[in-house]
Amino acid sequence: MNQLQRTxxxxxxxxxxxxxxxxxxxxxxxxxxxxxxxxxYRYYVQNDPxxxxxEYDILFKILQKFEQENPGIIxxxxxxxxxxxxxxxxxxxxxxxxxxxxxxxxxxADDLIDWDRKARELSTLENLEYCxxxxxxxxxxxxxxxxNLLTRSATRGDGTVGDExxxxxxxxxxxxxxxxxxxxxxEQIEIRGEVLINKKNFKAYNEKLMxxxxxxxxxxxxxxxxxxxxxxxxxVSKRNLEVFLYHISFITNSEKSTTHKIxxxxxPLIQQPKSHSxxxxxxxxxxxxxxxxxxxxxxxxxxxIKYIEEFEEKRDGLPYEIDGMxxxxxxxxxxxxxxxxxxxxxxAIAFKFKARQGTSKLLSVEFQVGRTGAVTPVAKINPVMVxxxxxxxxxxxxxxxxxxxxxxxxxxILIERxxxxxxxxxxxxxELRTGNETNILFPKNCPVCDHELFxxxxxxxxxCININCTAQVVERIxxxxxKDAMDIKNFGExxxxxxxxxxxxxxxxxxxxxxxxxxxQMEGFGKKSIDNLQTAIELSKSQPLxxxxxxxxxxxxxxxxxxxxxxxxxxxxxxxQFDEEKLIQLEDVGIKVAGSIHRFxxxxxxxxxxxxxxxxxxxxxNQKKQIAENDTLAGQTFLFTGSLVKLKRxxxxxxxxxxxGKIVSxxxxxxxYLVVGExxxxxxxxxxxxxxxxxxxxxxxxxxxxx
Ligand code: AMP
Ligand code: ZN
Numbered sequence: 001m002n003q004l005q006r007t008x009x010x011x012x013x014x015x016x017x018x019x020x021x022x023x024x025x026x027x028x029x030x031x032x033x034x035x036x037x038x039x040x041y042r043y044y045v046q047n048d049p050x051x052x053x054x055e056y057d058i059l060f061k062i063l064q065k066f067e068q069e070n071p072g073i074i075x076x077x078x079x080x081x082x083x084x085x086x087x088x089x090x091x092x093x094x095x096x097x098x099x100x101x102x103x104x105x106x107x108x109a110d111d112l113i114d115w116d117r118k119a120r121e122l123s124t125l126e127n128l129e130y131c132x133x134x135x136x137x138x139x140x141x142x143x144x145x146x147x148n149l150l151t152r153s154a155t156r157g158d159g160t161v162g163d164e165x166x167x168x169x170x171x172x173x174x175x176x177x178x179x180x181x182x183x184x185x186x187e188q189i190e191i192r193g194e195v196l197i198n199k200k201n202f203k204a205y206n207e208k209l210m211x212x213x214x215x216x217x218x219x220x221x222x223x224x225x226x227x228x229x230x231x232x233x234x235x236v237s238k239r240n241l242e243v244f245l246y247h248i249s250f251i252t253n254s255e256k257s258t259t260h261k262i263x264x265x266x267x268p269l270i271q272q273p274k275s276h277s278x279x280x281x282x283x284x285x286x287x288x289x290x291x292x293x294x295x296x297x298x299x300x301x302x303x304x305i306k307y308i309e310e311f312e313e314k315r316d317g318l319p320y321e322i323d324g325m326x327x328x329x330x331x332x333x334x335x336x337x338x339x340x341x342x343x344x345x346x347x348a349i350a351f352k353f354k355a356r357q358g359t360s361k362l363l364s365v366e367f368q369v370g371r372t373g374a375v376t377p378v379a380k381i382n383p384v385m386v387x388x389x390x391x392x393x394x395x396x397x398x399x400x401x402x403x404x405x406x407x408x409x410x411x412x413i414l415i416e417r418x419x420x421x422x423x424x425x426x427x428x429x430x431e432l433r434t435g436n437e438t439n440i441l442f443p444k445n446c447p448v449c450d451h452e453l454f455x456x457x458x459x460x461x462x463x464c465i466n467i468n469c470t471a472q473v474v475e476r477i478x479x480x481x482x483k484d485a486m487d488i489k490n491f492g493e494x495x496x497x498x499x500x501x502x503x504x505x506x507x508x509x510x511x512x513x514x515x516x517x518x519x520x521q522m523e524g525f526g527k528k529s530i531d532n533l534q535t536a537i538e539l540s541k542s543q544p545l546x547x548x549x550x551x552x553x554x555x556x557x558x559x560x561x562x563x564x565x566x567x568x569x570x571x572x573x574x575x576x577q578f579d580e581e582k583l584i585q586l587e588d589v590g591i592k593v594a595g596s597i598h599r600f601x602x603x604x605x606x607x608x609x610x611x612x613x614x615x616x617x618x619x620x621x622n623q624k625k626q627i628a629e630n631d632t633l634a635g636q637t638f639l640f641t642g643s644l645v646k647l648k649r650x651x652x653x654x655x656x657x658x659x660x661g662k663i664v665s666x667x668x669x670x671x672x673y674l675v676v677g678e679x680x681x682x683x684x685x686x687x688x689x690x691x692x693x694x695x696x697x698x699x700x701x702x703x704x705x706x707x
Contacts, residue, residue, distance in 0.1 A: 010038045036079040044174040045289040077178035091163040098249045100156045103350040116301035131276040133295035135324040136194035139225035143191045171237035179286040187254035193245030207558035213461040215401040218424035275330045324352040356387035369471035373463040387417040398460045408437035485551030489536040512616040555596040572620035575601040633661030642677030
């Protein structure tokens, strides 16, 4: 059956199930499992779900209920069997069937040309065919399937012996619990790949850690590797790990029960792959997320170099981190002939992209008081370029973090900037110490108001608990007007400080009562800048609700949680009616967060401030939700190109989704609307060639939404 037929058939069956929920036969349960597995595959592997999360949950709950009532029918690869309640990892040591080696590295075209020459000499061939694919920046894992079932998974460890992490691997939804290897005549197989945490989840998770005063992970790689080492699989399941599988290291065929390396000579039911690219294809067909769509087969090293250059341009736009590309000799027989050293295979080489790391010196530490009174140490370092930006100061979070990273004044440090995440210190080079390094000393009193600092028992940060502490009031206002919150352009940190100093603003609502005449008399404020400021303040009154919520600076409520909160009410003051229990039901809201939100909305002072803001014309309504209920864009697909003027690209994309539309990743006949901003490029050219695509500008888009 081809993919399209299978899609149609399984979607039909999904629909049948959803419309016949009342009359379920015991015998139909295996079909229901297949339906759930297939919909997981659509969601997690193909990234293209055909039913809603809620519909999936309905089907999942039915299966769960059935299995609870009939425990005899539970199969180990049932979709309900990922989460084993009450189980814990013991990370016992396991030996790999085949050692997990490293890769040889290259950094420029010349390195690749040299490597290609050697590979051609060794293989005595004129021209080699290569398969080029991304080098995923995560933690490597091995999966073993026996008789179609996932039986063991392990970390790389030292390459020979790793840690058994099967329970944790089962929490990764793109890892199938079973697959039809028997149709290829395979009895036992070992598959290797990389566990990742995507940029969005990484950012959200780090935000959450920082809201709780905990140090974030320096990069998604550490976050993925750390997640695999958590004892409780249920905690692991919340990390939303993903996987790419790119290698088969071992196969035992069932017919003869003899062990042989692929490719196999005696072709069983379906031909086993003869090349690396066919292997990725086979994995994809079996339901694994292989880099089938990311890889390219090319003849000769020049094509390899070209594809690597092309791919590097896409790097920032990818949803996950990659740190380079891997070039592999495509022919599996030739791979075997080339063999390996004790360190790496001779048939593959990694090409490393420009590092987003740099080294610098830790010069001094300043202590900043934040809007919640938290005192954060900020390291001043010798300015260094990391991933295209100059870094001269870097947060070092709290005392524990300083201890854990073993940081001293005068240390040489390694810095990393991953994606759009703020730079982090990876480590200090203790081996470079001269003996002149000194300890970082924490103050006992607030560096701004001199009030004694306090550290709550269960927290990692020291706080100034003086609510009138100037630093906190000013930081609250700065946060409110900031780009990620109410985004009041032309206001900025410097103006907040100035206006506060001369008594023009004492708290957030004063922003909307500014005396512009008085500002006009201040130095540096011409008519134009006052006009701009006035317009920006006016515009901010109708910012989406999640921005206001984030701007309020409620403890533990970062941007992600603010969005969740905004989506669950029609009006901000509806939170009056939410008790902690109701708050905990919201996605990503735990006990601590719920407690903080509850306290905020129970506090008279806060409620008065919100009413004051509403009186001043600030919208406390969830505008998006009201539009979403119309489903204005239902069933329509969108893609943006070029730079938008009025909207942020991410906001615009979100609006599409909120209104029932969908964002697609490229120009194809599946695209309904291409929204064209300034300096649009190749997407526009491509779209012009497809008649069915409607090409509109930003204005048209905004008009569509307001319909
Ligand atoms: P390194 O750790 O720098 O020696 O690089 C080797 C590691 O790269 C392997 O152990 C894999 O975990 C990882 N890797 C990521 N993507 C790929 C890929 N497409 N093919 C092979 N290895 C990969
Ligand atoms: Zn203070």
